[in-house]
Amino acid sequence: MRILIVGASGIVGRAVLGELGARHDIVTAGRSSGDLRVDITHTESIHAMYEQAGPLDAVVAACGKVKFAPLSALAAADYGIGLQDKLMGQVNLVLIGMHHVMPGGSFTLTSGLLDHDPVLQGSSASMVNGALNAWVRAAAIELPNALRLNAVSPGVILEAMAGYAPFFRGFEPVPAARAARAYAKSVEGAQTGQVYQVS
Numbered sequence: 001m002r003i004l005i006v007g008a009s010g011i012v013g014r015a016v017l018g019e020l021g022a023r024h025d026i027v028t029a030g031r032s033s034g035d036l037r038v039d040i041t042h043t044e045s046i047h048a049m050y051e052q053a054g055p056l057d058a059v060v061a062a063c064g065k066v067k068f069a070p071l072s073a074l075a076a077a078d079y080g081i082g083l084q085d086k087l088m089g090q091v092n093l094v095l096i097g098m099h100h101v102m103p104g105g106s107f108t109l110t111s112g113l114l115d116h117d118p119v120l121q122g123s124s125a126s127m128v129n130g131a132l133n134a135w136v137r138a139a140a141i142e143l144p145n146a147l148r149l150n151a152v153s154p155g156v157i158l159e160a161m162a163g164y165a166p167f168f169r170g171f172e173p174v175p176a177a178r179a180a181r182a183y184a185k186s187v188e189g190a191q192t193g194q195v196y197q198v199s
């Protein structure tokens with residue numbers, strides 16, 4: 001398969017690249033790294049990326065930013081960061097990409113555990129993850145051309161604990177390589193409309 005990984009240079013993306021790169025032809029993309037440059041917060045940039053990418057059998061999104069801060073410090077604009085970036089950025093990768101990905105191909109997005117296992121300062125991430133999971137279940141049943149759509153919802157990633165540990169005391173970290181196998185299940189399997197929890 002020819003697979004586009006957006007966010008391939010990140011903690012999650014590198015592991016997905018390691019897992020899928022062993023068996024497939026990979027095209028990497030990121031805002032400041034990769035074979036192709038894209039800013040998922042701008043639809044024109046996503047259009048341009050797909051124009052350059054050529055034929056694709058699968059797209060993996062391992063990107064998405066949200067703001068972590070106490071509830072009392074989060075204004076509408078702060079929630080807007082997560083809505084524009086992690087939520088609509090990934091949604092737009094599908095809405096625009098469904099006209100570029102080969103029939104029978106797939107999209108795999110990334111949410112996270114905070115929708116059902118919240119932490120202090122994580123309300124924006126919880127909001128976005130819940131919305132992503134709900135959208136994936138709904139959009140999957142309407143995609144044309146036998147395209148499939150799933151989300152991977154990893155727990156806090158072991159390799160990210162240097163920065164995230166203070167937010168996730170008591171959580172069992174998930175090695176990135178284990179999370180990456182859920183992306184392989186989505187891309188190389190046949191299921192659609194699924195949210196794969198990796199905890």
Ligand SMILES: NC(=O)c1ccc[n+]([C@@H]2O[C@H](COP(=O)([O-])OP(=O)(O)OC[C@H]3O[C@@H](n4cnc5c(N)ncnc54)[C@H](OP(=O)(O)O)[C@@H]3O)[C@@H](O)[C@H]2O)c1
Binds near residue numbers: 156
């Ligand atoms: N780390 C965790 O513990 C964890 C747990 C659960 C879920 N997640 C989710 O997994 C996803 C990836 O997290 P991560 O920790 O791997 O992040 P990361 O290490 O910060 O990597 C982010 C990746 O996304 C790219 N990127 C950033 N902004 C972009 C933009 N506007 N347009 C296109 N690409 C962009 C970056 O590329 P450049 O460097 O080139 O900009 C980089 O490759 C996020 O949605 C995160 O919420 C992470």
